[in-house]
Amino acid sequence: MDRLLISRALPDSVMDAARDRFDVTCRDTTQPMDLAECRAALADYDVILPTLGDAFTSEAFTGPIRAKGLANFGVGYNHIAVDAARAAGLAVTNTPGAVTDATADIALTLILMTARRAGEGERLVRAGEWQGWHPIQMLGMHVSGKTLGVIGMGRIGQAIAHRCHHGFGMEVVFHNRSTKDIAGARQLPSVAEVCAAADMVVVAVPATPETVHIIDAQALAAMQPHAILVNIARGDVVDETALIAALQARQIGGAGLDVYEQEPHVPEALRALDTVTLLPHLGTAALEVREDMGRMALANVVAIAERREPPNPV
Template sequence: MSSGDHHASSSGGRVLAVGPLPPWLQAVVDKHDPLVLPGGAEREAFLAEHAASVHVAVTTSFTGVGSELMAALPNLRAVINFGTGCDSTDLAQAERRGIGVSNTPDVLTDCVADTAVALLLDALRGFAAADRYVRQGRWETEGPFRLTRKVGGTRVGILGLGRIGRAVAARLEPFGCRIAYHNRRRVADVGYPYYDSPVALAEAVDVLVVAVTGGPETARLVDRSVLTALGPDGYLVNVSRGSVIDEEALVELLATGGLAGAGLDVYTNEPHVPERLRELDNVMLLPHVGSGTVETRKAMSDIAAANLEQFLKDGTLLNPVVEPAETN
C-alpha cells in the first residue's frame, strides 16, 4: 500500500478512532491516517464535515459506537471493537445496515477467570477488608479480625458456562469446590449439575459467579429474586457486565444482611460506583480490570489490528460478531 493510500479502505473510506485506544492498537490505526472523533461541542461540526467519508470505526468495549453515532455515519461499513463485549455498540442497527462488527475473543479468558477466582477468595475470606483492618491500626486496638468462610467444599454456581465460566470452574475444582451451572442450553460435555433457571441455581449454591455476556438479552438477569434466592449466607461474584445485575437490589441486600458479601469487577454505570457500595466492608471492588494484564491487552490489540487490516484489504472480518454486508 503506497503512503498516499494509507487512509483508504477497500472502498476508499476513512478510518475513525472512537474513544481512547490502547497504545499497540493506536500505533496500527495511526498508519491509516485516521480521523479522531472529538467530544463535546466540537463533535457536531466534525460529523457534519467528515461523517460521510467514514467507512471503518475503531473503538473499545468501554466506548463503543452507540445508536446515535452509528446513525450519524451513513457510509459506515465496519466497527472494529477492542474487547469481547460489544454491548456499547448498537448491534441491532449494525445488523440491519450490514455493518460488520468484530471483537477480540478467547485471549482474555485466563485473566478474567483468574480475576473471578481472586474475587471469590476475597468475598469468602475478606482479605482486602483484613488488609484495611491492619493499615487502620485496628488489629492493635480492636484485637483479632472477624472470622470468615472456608473456600474448600463451597458450592459454586456458574451463571454462563462459556469459555470464561469453564475456566473459572477448572480453577475452582482443585480447591474442592462443588460446581453447578445455568446456561441458556445444557452443555453436553460437562458433568456439573445443571439448573434450569438463575433462581434455581442461586438457591442451590453458596457463591454465584456471573460470567454471561452483556447486552440486552442478559440485562438484569440477576434480579432481586435471584439475589434473594442466594440468601443472607450467599456471595455474588461478577466479572461479566454491570448491566447483568440489579445493582440497586444488590447494594440494598449487601447493606441490610440479605447477602453475605460480593466481589465485583463491573458496574452498571462505569466508572461510577454507587457511594453506598463503596462504603460497605463486605464487598471487594475492582475497577474493571479482569483482562487488565500487559500480555492480554497486547494480544487483544493484535486481534483488533488484524481485523482492521483484513477489512481494509478485502472487506471481511476475522472475528465477526456481526458479518459485514457483501460489497461488489
C-alpha cells in the same frame, strides 16, 4: 491509505502496528465517545476501533456513513447497536478468546478477596488500626470444597469453573440458556436454583437485552445467607438497587464486583459496605492480554478495510 479511528489509546505495540498499515487518528482522552462523536466518526473514517462505552447507539447510524465497519476492542459489545450497524452496511467484530483467562482470573480474585475479607483487612492495616493476630480475627469463609454457581457457561464461565473445580475442589453447578455437557459441572434449570445451591455465585453472561437484571431481587432472595455474588460480566446484568438492599439487610454474605450499572459511578451505599470487594473494571487489565486483544482487533480492522470476512464477526 485507509483512515482508522481508535477511540482510546491502546498499548504502544498495537498503536505502532496500526500506524504501519493505516492513517490513524487516536482520541486524546480516556473518556468514551458521545453520540455526536460517533456520528462524526462514521462519516469521516473507513474503519473505527471502538472501546467500552462508546455511544454507537441506533441513533449514531442515521447520518452519512463512510465507515465499512466497527472492530470492537473487547468481547462485550453492548455499546454498539449491532442490528443498526448491519442495516447501514457495516461489519461488527469483537475480540473473544483473548479475554477469557484474564477475566476468569479476576473472578477468582474477587471470590478469594470477598470470602476471606481481604479488602476489609487491607483497609484495617492501612488505617493503622490493626491490633495484632488473634484466633477469631476477621473470620471469613473457607473456599476449598465449596459449591460454585455459574450463571452463563460460555468461554469465561467454563474457565472459572475449571479453576474452581480443579484448583479448589469445588462442586460446580450452572445455568445456561442452552444445554451444555461440562465435565465436573451440573446444569440446573434456573438462575434461582443455582443461587440456592451455591456458596458463591459468579455471573458470566454476555450483556444482552435478555440478560439485563438476570440477577434480580428474586435471585438474591434464593441465595444462602453466607453466600457471595461475583459479577465480572457487565454492570446491568445485576440489579444494583436490589443487591444493595440484600447486602444492607445481610440477606447474603457479600459481593465482589468488577463492573457497575452506571460506570464509573459506584453508589456510595456500595462503597460504605465492608462486605463488598470493589474493583475498577480490571477484568482484562494485564499488558500482554491487552496486546493480544489489540492484535485481534487489528486483524479484524484489516479484514474490514480489505472487504474480506473478518476473523471475529459478532
